[in-house]
Amino acid sequence: MNDLNIASNPVTFDLNGRTATCSVPAMTSLLDLLREAGAITSVRAGCRVGRCGACNVLIDGQAMPACLIMAWQLPGRRVETVEGLGGDPDFLKVRQVLAEESALQCGYCTPGVALSLVSGLRERRNGTRVDLAEAVAGNLCRCTGYGGLKRVLDNHLNPVSSRNTADGAGNRNLISGEPE
């Protein structure tokens, strides 16, 4: 570790409903902290630059890449991963529809996708207008071509499409017979 990381101060935060305390260098990423100290391996390293979404977690309910969150930012925060969402109605719904539409293949990116959707559904509950297509735009998936995820949004979670329609030409979906 480099010099910045020498100081290890205890950090206390809420992890999946339990108080977690650990002593790690301040610049340890939440990604490394969860995987290596917390044995939470659903949070995965895809790019470590915040681009791929494979390490998404919920911070105070908002989906964020854990690779960009450092230990010093954690005190007082509520961190959730899929391991802690077993009883969460939004997660159960997301889990059900992802499986129903076979919206995953290798599954490496899927916990991150699920958390983006849960985050969006929670915001909706709070009355915010949320475009779930935007919510998953930061989740890279190399296997599926997003076909299943499209069906999840179109058939289950996003009945009234709120996809961006700024460019008129791009948004027709005539193959499935559903002009928007």
Place this chain on the structure above:
Amino acid sequence: MTTEFRASVVTLDAGSDDSGSLTTELYRRIEGRLAYPTDLLDIPGLLQGAILRSEHAHARLLRVDTTRARRMPGVHAVVTADDVPGVNRFGIVVRDQPVFCVDRVRYEGDAIAAVAADTRAQAQAALAAIEVEYEPLPLVSDAMTAEQQPPLHESSNLLAQERFDCGDVDKAFAACHVVIEQEYRTPRQMHAFMETEGGVAIPDGTGGIVFRVGCQSGHRDVGQLADILDLAPSRVTVEAMATGGAFGGKDELTIQPAAGILALKAGRPVMIQLGRFESCRAGMKRHPVVAKMKTGCDANGRLLAHKVDAVLDTGAYASLGPAVLENYLDHATAPLYRIHAYSVSGRLVYTNNGVSGAFRGFGGNQATFAIESQLDALARALGRCPRELRRINLRTVDEPGSRHQPVRWTVAPVDLLRQAQQSPLWTLQKETSGRWLTGTGMALGAQGNGLGDGLPDSGGGRIALTPGGRIRVEFGFADYGQNVGEAITRAVSKGLGCGCGEIDVVLGHSRGPDSGPTSASRSSVLVHGVLRRMLPLWKAAVRQQAAVLTGYSLDHLAHGPGGIFHLGQRVLSYRELAENGRLEELVADAAQDFPVAPGQEKPVGRYLQLQIATVARVAVDRLTGRVRVTDLHHITAAGRVIYPPGYLGQIEGAAVMGLGMTLTEDMPMHEARMQRNNLDQYLIPTFQDAPAQRVDVLDDTPGNDPFPVRGVGELGIEAVAPAITSAIEAATGVRVHKLPVDPGVLLKGIHRQENLA
């Protein structure tokens, strides 16, 4: 002769298809409970390994000094070429790649040394403390002139060349009414699997070693690893774990040699996971191809002559390059079309440009891009409809393949074309003014299953009853997302009349049956063939014991849910059978050779053929030249569908991968250095880039067809690129011959068209 259209068409839908076991498996993945090789962090005593990569793309290696690194905190082992116990070379086709470089580095990702330490940070710090002295050598960075440069290996930079000829091509060109000559270029695409190359090597305490890794052929890797580690193959075990994507990029050995050597040296388990930077630099890529094509037809549009000269950049080492060259040329003969005479040749050259190897499509899709573009150009020159030009040149099911080999289609190519012509995408109104220009285009593609060309290709499986009364089915295939386990479960459930929940599928263990590599779209074909032999054997063994245990006559016993039935009543459960029977006899093994044409001394090309027609709709931004693919409609002919969500997902996923290759994906090189180092620079399609897709399956495979199931892992990528460029041409009048499409070039072309108009 043309077959009348009679095949049934089914539009695939993933929803409401549930075998029970599927939901369980998908939930496991969604909940993050499926551990990938790089998630195995709780192995006791686990060390973290890291590999030192060359700073230069081509240099003499003068000195590697690890003295300081060995004394760094937390370091347990530092290894270089001197520490390779056995053969310091690997490669599936040609063993030309060093585990650790000896006196020369040939690309900027070449491995020089490796470290195992308590933490990743310590391992990285130790790497930085290794002193390396290089003497840079002149670069071989241009594939087109590589053969004139000093050789990177023993002999010339021409690693392989191949040529397929048919008839007198010069004479045929002389008879042509129209001839199109064009150069095509396709990119150095990166696999960009979400889980980078990684896994664990674990010493077994008795001198042997176990690998738990992301790979595509555990059995084959055992041979290479045993040679590298100087161990008997019986001491090397490879568990090909479910991995976060592969697409060909984990077919060759990746981290296994370094992890294995470190683990043996440290006497502790060692994990290596490449960082994304390192994966971009050191990992496999798709072969970039520069191809000159010349194709001619008579005044009626009948194809007479076709000539191809292609150069494939295999980079610093061979890997599967020679096989990719063969498949490229096979597809460059235009397998779907009748051509009077052709001469198709290609050269595979060494350069310092990284390493190219296996990648979904395996050279075929690069060739199909050029072939289909040529046909469109001929139609344009003749003033004919491109679909009509294709129709009159398509082969019938009764004709041999383009290399005169027997081939087996599942439907007549013309049926596929007819179906594509009926796509609703053709009826959409074309936007010709305003910001967006829209257009529809299509392309056809053919693809064969199996390793092909007479290469040794076979696979086996095993079925057994467990002591707990469960049905255990084993294959050597790896699951990297295609969920071959689900396809196996469904086939066994159907064959035994039992529930999917009664079956456990075990995959990818090198101590289990050898099924051959998980590549070349061969798994589904072999699973089907092996089960067809294996299940009757096992059923006979089970009924024999059931007859003894129940006293009923063998002839009146049948398999059903949960066990054995007599006159519709279950008389023995599998659990009772396991408890009272002779388990050791309730095992059946079977293996088979991959299907090739009967009676061929030396098989040529591939016997089992699949087809796809892709119709694409695009919108081109007149302000920026950017292209959006709004719709992709695929019509596939690949035999029976045994697992609809899997089939659909393979076609859709491969198509979007092809979309990426067409529009954004390339690893540009400058002086043999990769110019993109992460997913924020190398752009793969996102949710927002994904088109609406529809997959229609055309199938009239008769019930008694010996090969009703084909593998569709690569089919979806075959025709996407030319379908998109054809749609771009329909929208803008500009045809693009170099991928990925450069928005600047397209914009210039659009302006030129508009000035002409």
